Amino acid sequence: xxxxxxxxxxxxxxxxxxxxxxxxxxxxxxxDLADGWIRVENRWLSVDPYMRGRMxxxxxxxxxxxxxxxxxxxxxxxxxxxxxxxxxxxxxxxxMLGWRExxxxxxxxxxxxxxxxxxxxxxxxxxxxxxxxxxxxxLHTAEAREGDVVFVSAAAGAVGSxxxxxxxxxxxxxxxxxxxxxxxxWVRELGADAAIDYKAEPVLxxxxxxxxxxxxVYFDNVGGEHLDAAFATARNNARFAICGxxxxxxxxxxxxxxxxxxxxxxxxxxxxFIYTDYLxxxxxxxxxxxxxxxxxxxxxxxxxxxxxxxxxxxxxxLFRGANMGKMLIRV
Amino acid sequence: xxxxxxxxxxxxxxxxxxxxxxxxxxxxxxxDLADGWIRVENRWLSVDPYMRGRMxxxxxxxxxxxxxxxxxxxxxxxxxxxxxxxxxxxxxxxxMLGWRExxxxxxxxxxxxxxxxxxxxxxxxxxxxxxxxxxxxxLHTAEAREGDVVFVSAAAGAVGSxxxxxxxxxxxxxxxxxxxxxxxxWVRELGADAAIDYKAEPVLxxxxxxxxxxxxVYFDNVGGEHLDAAFATARNNARFAICGxxxxxxxxxxxxxxxxxxxxxxxxxxxxFIYTDYLxxxxxxxxxxxxxxxxxxxxxxxxxxxxxxxxxxxxxxLFRGANMGKMLIRV
Numbered sequence: 001x002x003x004x005x006x007x008x009x010x011x012x013x014x015x016x017x018x019x020x021x022x023x024x025x026x027x028x029x030x031x032d033l034a035d036g037w038i039r040v041e042n043r044w045l046s047v048d049p050y051m052r053g054r055m056x057x058x059x060x061x062x063x064x065x066x067x068x069x070x071x072x073x074x075x076x077x078x079x080x081x082x083x084x085x086x087x088x089x090x091x092x093x094x095x096m097l098g099w100r101e102x103x104x105x106x107x108x109x110x111x112x113x114x115x116x117x118x119x120x121x122x123x124x125x126x127x128x129x130x131x132x133x134x135x136x137x138x139l140h141t142a143e144a145r146e147g148d149v150v151f152v153s154a155a156a157g158a159v160g161s162x163x164x165x166x167x168x169x170x171x172x173x174x175x176x177x178x179x180x181x182x183x184x185x186w187v188r189e190l191g192a193d194a195a196i197d198y199k200a201e202p203v204l205x206x207x208x209x210x211x212x213x214x215x216x217v218y219f220d221n222v223g224g225e226h227l228d229a230a231f232a233t234a235r236n237n238a239r240f241a242i243c244g245x246x247x248x249x250x251x252x253x254x255x256x257x258x259x260x261x262x263x264x265x266x267x268x269x270x271x272x273f274i275y276t277d278y279l280x281x282x283x284x285x286x287x288x289x290x291x292x293x294x295x296x297x298x299x300x301x302x303x304x305x306x307x308x309x310x311x312x313x314x315x316x317x318l319f320r321g322a323n324m325g326k327m328l329i330r331v
Numbered sequence: 332x333x334x335x336x337x338x339x340x341x342x343x344x345x346x347x348x349x350x351x352x353x354x355x356x357x358x359x360x361x362x363d364l365a366d367g368w369i370r371v372e373n374r375w376l377s378v379d380p381y382m383r384g385r386m387x388x389x390x391x392x393x394x395x396x397x398x399x400x401x402x403x404x405x406x407x408x409x410x411x412x413x414x415x416x417x418x419x420x421x422x423x424x425x426x427m428l429g430w431r432e433x434x435x436x437x438x439x440x441x442x443x444x445x446x447x448x449x450x451x452x453x454x455x456x457x458x459x460x461x462x463x464x465x466x467x468x469x470l471h472t473a474e475a476r477e478g479d480v481v482f483v484s485a486a487a488g489a490v491g492s493x494x495x496x497x498x499x500x501x502x503x504x505x506x507x508x509x510x511x512x513x514x515x516x517w518v519r520e521l522g523a524d525a526a527i528d529y530k531a532e533p534v535l536x537x538x539x540x541x542x543x544x545x546x547x548v549y550f551d552n553v554g555g556e557h558l559d560a561a562f563a564t565a566r567n568n569a570r571f572a573i574c575g576x577x578x579x580x581x582x583x584x585x586x587x588x589x590x591x592x593x594x595x596x597x598x599x600x601x602x603x604f605i606y607t608d609y610l611x612x613x614x615x616x617x618x619x620x621x622x623x624x625x626x627x628x629x630x631x632x633x634x635x636x637x638x639x640x641x642x643x644x645x646x647x648x649l650f651r652g653a654n655m656g657k658m659l660i661r662v
Contacts, residue, residue: 053596223592228585245592254559255592256585261554261576263603265384270601272594 003030007070007100008311014055017250017319022055023312028070030104037106038093039081045098045329046074046124047305047314048158049221052249073098074129076113076120087112094123101308101331116290125326126162126300127289129275133243134162135285136278137219139170141241141271144217146171151207151230154221155192156183158326159243163219164190165298172217175210177203177226179321186301186324204229214238223247224255231259231268240270250319301325334361338401338431339642345386348581348650353386354643359401361435368437369424370412376429376660377405377455378636378645379489383580404429405460407444407451418443425454432639432662447621456657457493457631458620460606464574465493466616467609468550470501472572472602475548477502482538482561485552486523487514489657490574494550495521496629503548506541508534508557510652517632517655535560545569554578555586562590562599571601581650632656 004027011024033039051073054065065071075098079091084107087093093110097103113123125131137159138144150167154160155176167174168191176187177196184195194210196203207215207229216238218230223245230240248255262268278285292298303323305314311329318327335358342355364370382404385396396402406429410422415438418424424441428434444454456462468490469475481498485491486507498505499522507518508527515526525541527534538546538560547569549561554576561571579586593599609616623629634654636645642660649658 242594244595248592252589254587254589256587258583258585260586261579263573263601264575264605265603267603267605267608269603270594272596272598272600274595274598277598 003102004028005030005100005102006308008308009070010055010065010067013057013067014250016252018052018055018312018316020312023071025309028100030102033081033083033104034106036084037104038079038084038087038110040077040093040095040097040103040110041080042075042077042098042101042103042331044076044121044124045308045311045331046129047311047318047327047329048073048129049244049246049249049318051315052319071099072096074124075100075103076123077103079110082107092120092123094128099311114286118293121302121326121328122293122300124328125158125302126293126298127286130158130326131162131289131298132275132278132282132285134159134166134219135289136275136281137241137243137273138163138166138217140278140281141273142217142219142239144170144172144239147173148216149173149175149211149214149235150217150219151175151177151211151215151233152219152221153177153198153226154244154246155187155190155195156324157221158323160219160221161187161190161301161325162298164192165292168192169292169297175207175215177206183321183324190299198226202229204232207233217241219243221246227255228257228259231257231262234262234266234268236266238266238268240268242270242272246319303327305329307331334433335359336361336431336433337639339639340401341386341396341398344388344398345581347583349383349386349643349647351643354402356640359431361433364412364414364435365437367415368435369410369415369418369441371408371424371426371428371434371441372411373406373408373429373432373434373662375407375452375455376639376642376662377460378642378649378658378660379404379460380575380577380580380649382646383650402430403427405455406431406434407454408434410441413438423451423454425459430642445617449624452633452657452659453624453631455659456489456633457624457629458617461489461657462493462620462629463606463609463613463616465490465497465550466620467606467612468572468574468604469494469497469548471609471612472604473548473550473570475501475503475570478504479547480504480506480542480545480566481548481550482506482508482542482546482564483550483552484508484529484557485575485577486518486521486526487655488552489654491550491552492518492521492632492656493629495523496623499523500623500628506538506546508537514652514655521630529557533560535563538564548572550574552577558586559588559590562588562593565593565597565599567597569597569599571599573601573603577650634658636660638662 156178187195196206214235218240224247487509507523518526527537545566549571555578
């Protein structure tokens with residue numbers, strides 16, 4: 001029984017900010033199930049800033065999206081048909097065939113979610129790429145420890161809000177930055193010791209007030225002015241985990257730093273990372289994060305848009321700062 | 332018997348490039364020797380780019396020079412009078428009371444040089460701050476290993492030329508950059524696999540040609556365009572040791588980077604350091620560097636200026652790129 005599904009394709013490579021012309025919603029054929037294959041109806045689609053990088057034609061840690069081909073991304077769905085002994089109809093699975101309504105493929109492309117009592121979209125959020133990125137970046141790349149003063153940008157975003165809560169669960173002092181009073185209020189609600197509204201005053205000025213003795217750790221989601229403020233205020237032997245530089249994803253403009261030279265005197269360590277670097281430690285992550293979620297120390301907030309049609313606009317809204325917490329599509 | 336000596340003082344804090352008004356040569360009184368003190372006649376004075384940082388009024392890893400007070404810096408001299416049981420007239424000592432002809436002080440401010448058959452000024456160069464900076468930055472901060480492709484800027488300078496030779500002694504591939512054909516010829520003579528003349532063409536273009544598969548390590552002495560070219564060409568898990576950013580020492584202009592976002596995809600680690608971070612490992616340094624010098628694997632070249640009067644101009648010449656190898660004053 002061959003069928004079709006609707007899937008967003010990359011229509012053209014964006015120069016700068018993507019536009020409606022970047023995306024095209026097309027009907028694609030789904031092949032019959034081969035032996036060992038399953039068919040999944042997607043329920044939740046993950047909308048993440050890193051996807052912008054895959055729209056450029058550059059070699060990176062994942063291959064670029066191809067023009068004319070379907071886009072990909074994290075998704076949670078329900079198995080509706082199985083020719084694999086490992087899956088049964090009704091199973092909830094996590095997989096990377098997002099940006100579409102249904103997916104068909106060999107069983108090894110899909111992961112059954114662990115048996116925890118959480119809402120399924122959590123496997124895209126605090127128990128998925130988002131939470132793992134926050135956890136490994138903060139605790140492993142930046143080696144943040146109890147007592148450290150941690151600065152995190154985009155603290156009302158999906159990854160940033162997880163960083164705030166993990167840092168508090170681990171006994172750190174946390175300063176989060178976000179755009180606007182509403183987001184800052186939520187960052188404080190998550191437990192941050194201080195929230196900086198970067199739209200209200202220069203980041204550096206606010207950070208110097210919030211951390212008069214300087215910062216030990218910076219978790220960078222944005223680059224640019226935030227990263228420069230972190231250089232300016234870093235204490236000796238500070239560590240920066242570079243997770244994202246959303247300020248630069250759609251801009252060809254070089255980023256300028258006035259304080260980068262402080263790296264030498266303060267012996268600052270700066271390192272880029274991807275959470276998959278830490279896959280061998282995922283059991284630690286599930287244990288800790290599962291415990292924090294169960295104990296109420298890590299909460300999630302979602303910005304949910306309804307229906308596959310809404311996905312390109314939801315993606316663009318990430319760069320407009322329109323989301324609080326994790327941006328998701330409910331299919 | 333109280334006497335005097337001539338010493339360069341900081342007359343005023345420079346804005347941007349220092350000028351003759353920055354320095355003032357004054358007669359200062361040398362106190363009589365207290366018990367445990369010695370008197371030293373300086374023979375060689377070290378002229379180093381890092382001294383520029385101490386002329387600014389900012390907290391750093393060493394306190395700023397004070398306006399109206401004598402400048403300081405590395406020096407090698409001969410003990411001429413001693414009231415300490417640890418020193419005898421004729422001993423060669425290394426100390427930090429440079430920028431002057433004679434120095435008096437408690438014995439603990441002076442270090443007798445180890446008994447190696449080297450010229451005394453080597454204790455300011457390859458066996459001193461210069462060599463230790465190259466050794467620890469390359470092998471410890473950047474964790475460079477046999478087989479790595481190493482890029483080093485200011486490769487005809489004091490630290491850079493030591494980095495080139497240490498890297499070759501350790502079996503690495505080395506690309507050095509320097510300004511002009513004469514310096515580049517010397518960099519190749521030191522054993523570099525390739526030399527880049529940054530005055531002849533854009534650094535990035537030359538580096539991509541010299542290292543078509545990218546670089547594993549960057550030893551940064553200059554910042555700016557060189558650092559950006561290193562971001563652009565870094566292989567996965569590349570390590571950058573940030574030793575100096577001479578491009579920025581006299582400039583208030585922010586440094587701009589087009590390729591810094593590659594830190595994430597390539598998991599680049601960038602770290603600032605000062606050689607004193609590694610003082611517990613100095614025995615390793617003396618053993619290795621002593622062996623390389625004895626074996627002819629590490630050679631030194633000096634740009635020598637005669638007489639204390641020449642020191643400010645020699646210092647300014649560092650920023651004009653007028654030196655090959657170590658800049659020294661022979662008193």
